[in-house]
Amino acid sequence: MFGRLKRRCIDAARRVLGAWRRFREFGFYSDSEARGLALLKEWLTPEQLVQYRQYRHFDVTGCHTGKRYRIRYGVSMNVCELDTLGRPLVGRCFVPKDNLVAGDVMLAQKIALETNERGALQVAKTFSPRWRTIHTEV
């Protein structure tokens, strides 16, 4: 009885989440946000693009330490260092000085970590990640 109810609730939640994602993808963004996301998608690797389309985050590898970072949709407190199992370990908050849209911020963070990881970490402030660990790939 409860198992069936639970499954129905989960299905309903998934449908609502899917509808919300489609709404955000096609009808919610302003022109500038859409431009930022289009630029981001142009610069992501095919693997990162697949991951972003599926989960709205993508992983990058730091050029100096080889550590993995997860960049999720957002303009601040959206970068997280991952442990060896792909779980959020520590948050790294660094953002471009100018006021940019989410797509630009994420792309700037990707470029910083992939080309000048130490420089990015030098200015970054740490925070405790509170992200859910679902969608964690090993």
Place this chain on the structure above:
Amino acid sequence: MATQIIMDHSGDSRHEFNPADAAALLEAEQRFNALLWDGYTAAVRTPAGDPTVIRKFDPKAEETLFVPRFVGG
């Protein structure tokens, strides 16, 4: 045509120029240097798609992206 893309609050601003045109090339180089002087980082993509930072104007680059400097959030 080559493009210089500058991240800004509107998403981005794009400046297209013909690399075969000496005057346009000079203007693009001046823009490149001015942006780096302002603290921007210039990045191009390798054929494999990986970003690479450049510190000197590359007249052969088809697309150069300029990213503002970072601050701690």
